[in-house]
Amino acid sequence: MKKDTVIITRAEYAHLNKAANAAVEHACELFKAAWLVDDLKARIAELEAERDAWFSTYQNLKERTDNYNFLLYKTREQEKEIYRLVEKIN
Structure with missing residues (x-):
């Protein structure tokens, strides 16, 4: 039976x-980099969720402001019409 033995020098071993x-x-x-990538992906997801929530709030406020401006415009129109009718009456 033949043994498969390799002999190397100390320098080769070192x-x-x-x-x-x-x-x-x-x-x-590489493992640390992969963990960092996973952490960055999670952080990106958090930031995107915050952005989406902010945008949703912004759109809601914009819609309410637009509605308020429209109602204000209509109220001013009605006010002018009332003054016109009052002038006609007087």
């Missing part, structure tokens, strides 16, 4: 160990 450690560190950095 080099392989350094390469393995670098690979592990790189993998850790």
Whole structure:
């Protein structure tokens, strides 16, 4: 039975160990980057939800303001008509 044994020098072992450690560190950095991406995606979703809520509130207020301006315009028209009728009566 033949044994598959590889003999390497200390320098080769140190080099392989350094390469393995670098690979592990790189993998850790990739995991951290993936977590950051997930965190950023979650934050973007939060900001988009806040933006949508703000826009909804803005549209509601704009609609109410437009309605108020329209009612104010109609009230002024009616007021002018009343003054005109009062002048005719007098």
